[in-house]
Amino acid sequence: MIDTHAHLSSRFNQEVDLSKLDWLVLSASSLTDSKDNLEIAKNNLKLKPAIGIHPQEINDSVEELEKLMTKEVVAIGECGLEFTPGVDKIAQENIFRKQIELALKYQKPLIVHSREASEETIKIISEYPNLRGVIHCYTGGKKRIAKIPEQFYFGIDGNITYEVGLEEVVRNIPKNRLVLETDTPFLTPVPHRGETNKPEWIEFTYQKVAEIWNLDFKETEKIIDENARRLFKIYL
Numbered sequence: 001m002i003d004t005h006a007h008l009s010s011r012f013n014q015e016v017d018l019s020k021l022d023w024l025v026l027s028a029s030s031l032t033d034s035k036d037n038l039e040i041a042k043n044n045l046k047l048k049p050a051i052g053i054h055p056q057e058i059n060d061s062v063e064e065l066e067k068l069m070t071k072e073v074v075a076i077g078e079c080g081l082e083f084t085p086g087v088d089k090i091a092q093e094n095i096f097r098k099q100i101e102l103a104l105k106y107q108k109p110l111i112v113h114s115r116e117a118s119e120e121t122i123k124i125i126s127e128y129p130n131l132r133g134v135i136h137c138y139t140g141g142k143k144r145i146a147k148i149p150e151q152f153y154f155g156i157d158g159n160i161t162y163e164v165g166l167e168e169v170v171r172n173i174p175k176n177r178l179v180l181e182t183d184t185p186f187l188t189p190v191p192h193r194g195e196t197n198k199p200e201w202i203e204f205t206y207q208k209v210a211e212i213w214n215l216d217f218k219e220t221e222k223i224i225d226e227n228a229r230r231l232f233k234i235y236l
């Protein structure tokens with residue numbers, strides 16, 4: 001099993017058990033997170049650091065972010081658009097595009113965060129034919145699946161275990177473009193809802209997808225993990 005999106009930086013201060021996981025991508029929301037990820041990853045080969053600036057952290061600088069780039073970095077993100085009331089949409093778009101340029105320059109996949117901004121996000125990522133990545137915690141619904149550029153994957157999280165509407169979405173995502181995420185410490189799956197999420201609980205999300213696909217756990221795991229390896233170019 002592979003967790004393609006977890007937050008384990010010092011602000012969350014969590015112990016993790018990685019024994020059941022092949023590896024895990026450390027998502028970053030800010031410059032501080034990005035530095036933390038690089039630091040945490042030094043101690044464990046299974047932890048793969050991403051660096052990025054979340055749309056709620058638009059005062060952080062992408063120029064500073066680029067200075068953190070090392071060969072260990074596996075992705076840029078999470079970055080994107082979050083059009084909740086009162087936000088500076090122009091500033092969000094600017095910092096998003098700068099991180100897209102960074103991903104292209106270093107040939108890294110982009111981890112895209114999109115909230116209340118599905119159409120705008122799709123429009124922007126579609127402008128860059130060489131850009132690849134994942135739509136983190138995909139919430140664009142069934143009808144937008146076909147609009148997502150082919151070189152993008154769909155990240156599905158623990159809420160699939162309790163949001164019935166998402167099952168139909170997952171059924172419509174091409175099997176070879178689906179990856180799983182915990183978004184630790186958030187989005188805890190059933191049967192642990194209400195607790196702080198942990199990477200090892202991704203097992204329940206794999207199980208749910210296996211049920212939706214009507215495949216056994218091992219077959220499901222094989223397909224999903226091959227997708228994750230292809231996306232992040234990590235062959236551990």
Ligand SMILES: [Zn+2]
Binds near residue numbers: 078
């Ligand atoms: Zn996240």
